Amino acid sequence: xxxxxxxxxxxxxxxxxxxxxxxxxxxxxxxxxxxxxxxxxxxxxxxxxxxxxxxxxxxxxxxxxxxxxxxxxxxxxxxxxxxxxxxxxxxxxxxxxxxxxxxxxxxxxxxxxxxxxxxxxxxxxxxxxxxxxxxxxxxxxxxxxxxxxxxxxxxxxxxxxxxxxxxxxxxxxxxxxxxxxxxxxxxxxxxxxxxxxxxxxxxxxxxxxxxxxxxxxxxxxxxxxxxxxxxxxxxxxxxxxxxxxxxxxxxxxxxxxxxxxxxxxxxxxxxxxxxxxxxxxxxxxxxxxxxxxxxxxxxxxxx
Numbered sequence: 001x002x003x004x005x006x007x008x009x010x011x012x013x014x015x016x017x018x019x020x021x022x023x024x025x026x027x028x029x030x031x032x033x034x035x036x037x038x039x040x041x042x043x044x045x046x047x048x049x050x051x052x053x054x055x056x057x058x059x060x061x062x063x064x065x066x067x068x069x070x071x072x073x074x075x076x077x078x079x080x081x082x083x084x085x086x087x088x089x090x091x092x093x094x095x096x097x098x099x100x101x102x103x104x105x106x107x108x109x110x111x112x113x114x115x116x117x118x119x120x121x122x123x124x125x126x127x128x129x130x131x132x133x134x135x136x137x138x139x140x141x142x143x144x145x146x147x148x149x150x151x152x153x154x155x156x157x158x159x160x161x162x163x164x165x166x167x168x169x170x171x172x173x174x175x176x177x178x179x180x181x182x183x184x185x186x187x188x189x190x191x192x193x194x195x196x197x198x199x200x201x202x203x204x205x206x207x208x209x210x211x212x213x214x215x216x217x218x219x220x221x222x223x224x225x226x227x228x229x230x231x232x233x234x235x236x237x238x239x240x241x242x243x244x245x246x247x248x249x250x251x252x253x254x255x256x257x258x259x260x261x262x263x264x265x266x267x268x269x270x271x272x273x274x275x276x277x278x279x280x281x282x283x284x285x286x287x288x289x290x291x292x293x294x295x296x297x298x299x300x301x302x303x
Contacts, residue, residue: 018109024116028101031120038127049134049176053141056179056224065226068138071219072146082153085216089150093183096209100190108197114242115193121238122185126231130177137178139221146221180231181223187213188235196244 075082097119104112139148147153187210195203217223 018105019113021105024105028116031123035123035127038131045134045176046136049136050141052133052179053136053138054143056135056226057138057141057143060224060226068144068218068221068224069146071215072149072221075149075219076147079153082149085220086150086154088212088216089183089220089222092213093186096190097186100193104193104197110244111193111197114244115189117242118235118238119186119189121241122189122231122235123182125234125238126180126182126185129179129230130174133179134176135179135227136176137222138224140175144221149220150222178223179227180234181217181227182231183213183217183223184210184228185231185235188232192239 075085101112101116101119104115138144138146139151191206191208191210194206214228217228218225
């Protein structure tokens with residue numbers, strides 16, 4: 001007998017799976033502040049950051065990765081495109097991730113819990129790497145020959161650039177934390193999380209977000225290719241560690257009861273009909289027993 005198959009669920013959110021709102025707000029805010037303060041604590045290490053930058057640049061050339069300058073060259077052909085890239089870099093990263101978590105919280109609570117855990121693990125691993133491996137971005141590396149598009153062109157919604165003029169004393173952000181790229185990591189998680197939670201034929205279009213983000217962070221000379229490769233590897237480990245519960249992935253399909261002849265797909269077959277127990281694959285008419293019907297038995301009784 002063929003077992004009932006499972007299908008992606010698109011039902012109303014399970015309120016029981018939704019964590020308390022105040023607790024979640026405090027938890028996410030606390031994690032964000034811990035990361036910001038930890039990243040600022042990793043500031044400095046200027047000489048080490050530039051040594052590491054040279055090593056990353058040489059490793060990329062040894063691996064025959066495409067030059068970041070090829071991507072930036074596409075941006076430099078159009079000043080409006082440069083402005084759009086700078087704005088995307090500055091304005092989309094945090095709001096997109098926040099909206100992603102808010103939507104999951106209200107509509108897909110089980111997916112929200114997993115995504116929050118994955119993002120927290122990914123961000124924590126990134127902070128550790130920032131502390132252990134300070135890295136100057138390619139816009140600061142003279143060997144790269146790239147343009148700091150935020151400083152030269154701007155504008156962004158925050159002014160000429162999201163970073164301070166002097167990286168070593170920047171109190172708003174650690175500019176020597178290029179490895180790994182959380183811009184790319186969070187964008188990939190947003191896309192994968194929405195694909196898993198929506199399951200529509202158009203859901204793969206969410207991958208445009210990480211694709212555009214990768215183009216932007218490389219083209220604006222804020223990250224190396226290896227920054228993106230490393231963060232995707234870390235994300236894969238986090239996704240494997242925090243799996244969705246089975247109830248959030250699939251839901252048993254309802255078995256259709258027998259109706260009129262030929263109207264029920266997979267309708268149960270009576271045991272006396274010669275087919276034993278089980279269901280028919282093609283949803284065809286159940287076979288009728290070849291045993292003759294006695295004259296004293298009505299059709300209704302035989303059925």
